[in-house]
Amino acid sequence: MSRAIEHILRDLEHIAIRHDSERRVRIDLASEALPALLELLKGRAGFVHLSAISCVDWIDSGEFELVYHLWSYELNTLVSAHIRIPRDPGVYLSVYDLYQPAAFFERDIHEMFGLYFEGSPDMRPFILTEWNGPPPMRKDFDSEAFVNQTFQWETYHPDWLKDLEEQGGGIDKRPEDIR
Amino acid sequence: MRPENYQAKSHPPSNEYELNFGPNHPGIEGNYALRVKLRGDRVIEARADAGYLHRGFEKLMEGRLWIQNIALVPRICVPDPTPMEVCYSLSVETLCVLEAPERAQWIRVMQLEMSRLAAHLFAFGGHAATTGLYTNMFWGVADRDLILDRFEELTGGRVYSIYNLPGGVRRDVPDGFLERLAALLDYLEARLEDYDNLFFRNQVFIRRARDVGAMTREQALEWGVTGPNLRATGLAFDVRRDDPYLIYDQLEFDVITQQAGDALARNLVRRGELKQSIRILRQIIERLPAVPGPVRVPIPNPLAWNAPAGETYTRVESSKGELAYYVVSTGGDKPYRVQVRGPSAMHAVRVLEKLSVGARLEDVAQIMFSLDACPPEVDR
Numbered sequence: 001m002s003r004a005i006e007h008i009l010r011d012l013e014h015i016a017i018r019h020d021s022e023r024r025v026r027i028d029l030a031s032e033a034l035p036a037l038l039e040l041l042k043g044r045a046g047f048v049h050l051s052a053i054s055c056v057d058w059i060d061s062g063e064f065e066l067v068y069h070l071w072s073y074e075l076n077t078l079v080s081a082h083i084r085i086p087r088d089p090g091v092y093l094s095v096y097d098l099y100q101p102a103a104f105f106e107r108d109i110h111e112m113f114g115l116y117f118e119g120s121p122d123m124r125p126f127i128l129t130e131w132n133g134p135p136p137m138r139k140d141f142d143s144e145a146f147v148n149q150t151f152q153w154e155t156y157h158p159d160w161l162k163d164l165e166e167q168g169g170g171i172d173k174r175p176e177d178i179r
Numbered sequence: 180m181r182p183e184n185y186q187a188k189s190h191p192p193s194n195e196y197e198l199n200f201g202p203n204h205p206g207i208e209g210n211y212a213l214r215v216k217l218r219g220d221r222v223i224e225a226r227a228d229a230g231y232l233h234r235g236f237e238k239l240m241e242g243r244l245w246i247q248n249i250a251l252v253p254r255i256c257v258p259d260p261t262p263m264e265v266c267y268s269l270s271v272e273t274l275c276v277l278e279a280p281e282r283a284q285w286i287r288v289m290q291l292e293m294s295r296l297a298a299h300l301f302a303f304g305g306h307a308a309t310t311g312l313y314t315n316m317f318w319g320v321a322d323r324d325l326i327l328d329r330f331e332e333l334t335g336g337r338v339y340s341i342y343n344l345p346g347g348v349r350r351d352v353p354d355g356f357l358e359r360l361a362a363l364l365d366y367l368e369a370r371l372e373d374y375d376n377l378f379f380r381n382q383v384f385i386r387r388a389r390d391v392g393a394m395t396r397e398q399a400l401e402w403g404v405t406g407p408n409l410r411a412t413g414l415a416f417d418v419r420r421d422d423p424y425l426i427y428d429q430l431e432f433d434v435i436t437q438q439a440g441d442a443l444a445r446n447l448v449r450r451g452e453l454k455q456s457i458r459i460l461r462q463i464i465e466r467l468p469a470v471p472g473p474v475r476v477p478i479p480n481p482l483a484w485n486a487p488a489g490e491t492y493t494r495v496e497s498s499k500g501e502l503a504y505y506v507v508s509t510g511g512d513k514p515y516r517v518q519v520r521g522p523s524a525m526h527a528v529r530v531l532e533k534l535s536v537g538a539r540l541e542d543v544a545q546i547m548f549s550l551d552a553c554p555p556e557v558d559r
Contacts, residue, residue: 050403051403051492051503052520055518056490056516057516067490069503073400073416076421076422078422100529101402101525101529104528108524112237127230127233137237
């Protein structure tokens with residue numbers, strides 16, 4: 001099975017193929033070579049199912065990692081193709097013309113990470129339609145700082161708690177003590 | 180006004196209008212909207228509108244310990260939560276090079292199939308309601324409740340059991356549990372005949388569901404359809420059989436297929452899978468007592484547990500289709516990135532949009548429910 005994949009991909013340069021297990025193959029390659037890889041895998045090895053596109057924000061090295069998970073119903077193998085692109089400007093090519101499910105994942109990544117896919121059919125907001133802040137899944141978006149800026153903390157000291165404290169009970173640890 | 184003075188107002192020649200389906204709509208298991216554009220009662224355009232159940236799970240999980248996330252993941256799909264727990268646990272186990280003991284694997288498969296039974300009963304009960312057959316919905320929900328009783332006995336929780344941990348399950352099955360589960364399976368199997376008479380052989384349902392929301396196998400593959408919806412187009416693919424995990428390779432079951440690819444076929448696949456899940460559970464009841472061993476491996480202190488750096492893409496077959504987790508670790512005590520790939524992300528968005536076009540208004544809810552989409556999987 002996996003030999004077949006290596007044979008098909010023999011002409012691609014700068015590509016690292018690793019067999020993680022019987023039905024899992026990891027491929028690392030340069031971002032320019034990804035469309036050629038996908039065309040070969042889809043056209044010659046039956047990788048017709050794009051299971052997912054994953055995005056990871058590697059903020060320390062200033063890169064986004066994109067992982068294309070492909071499944072072949074003929075070879076019963078899952079290939080994960082890893083590429084890295086610069087975090088700034090954060091633009092990559094859409095693979096929608098090869099895999100229609102890419103439309104959902106690319107729209108989702110655009111919304112959550114701010115990465116733009118050229119040629120994707122729909123880049124409008126989908127889940128966060130009322131959100132004006134930065135893309136929230138980026139590592140430099142701090143949820144806690146955002147909450148502190150946006151909302152007011154209110155002291156919660158209801159009567160039942162006061163009664164309890166008069167009897168000598170109550171809350172002995174507060175969240176700020178634990179952190 | 181005298182009739183001879185009446186002059187009709189002229190409108191531009193259009194009878195198109197827009198209608199919002201949802202976000203609170205009985206045609207889907209949760210808050211989800213579909214904006215449909217109609218000409219007469221024929222849909223000419225449909226746009227999915229998600230986000231009503233967005234709770235930011237993926238971001239939340241980056242801020243919590245490996246073990247804490249177990250309490251978050253089942254909430255991503257309410258009708259079928261167990262695959263979420265198991266898939267996340269399997270991901271963490273892959274990262275940590277752990278393997279759950281064999282007995283834990285059997286117990287996990289038992290829960291997965293119980294959850295599949297419950298989810299399918301819920302799904303075609305709901306579909307029946309969209310065609311006006313409410314009795315079936317009441318029966319489906321009531322019978323699902325009996326399965327939840329067994330979940331409660333086994334795990335303490337009816338819906339979110341939080342019972343699977345990286346490294347195994349929380350505790351062994353209680354005394355007498357397997358006998359009670361066997362009795363429940365006997366009851367459910369006897370009930371299937373009732374469901375057939377009430378629903379699957381009901382001409383109201385058959386005539387309403389036939390040819391509604393039909394897709395070919397080529398379209399299904401192109402659109403990324405998985406699970407029962409894909410099997411309804413004739414492709415016998417099941418992650419449990421073709422990419423086996425846990426102990427599914429030691430169990431006997433058939434992959435149910437249908438050819439038509441319409442709402443009727445999708446329901447018939449689920450009907451067939453009920454029988455197969457009962458068959459799998461019977462094998463487990465027979466063989467589990469002889470499986471030795473603990474139900475979990477010793478794990479490090481959960482509050483100071485660092486998973487080795489690496490990444491994994493783990494997938495299981497949920498009742499809706501292919502469910503996968505992409506988990507990245509940088510060696511810390513929390514995940515660096517978790518992505519949830521729910522099957523409904525495909526079914527509820529682009530597949531639903533495409534299948535709705537050309538359908539009549541009264542069939543849109545049927546198409547929604549026949550795809551058995553779970554909106555929180557889209558929103559996460």
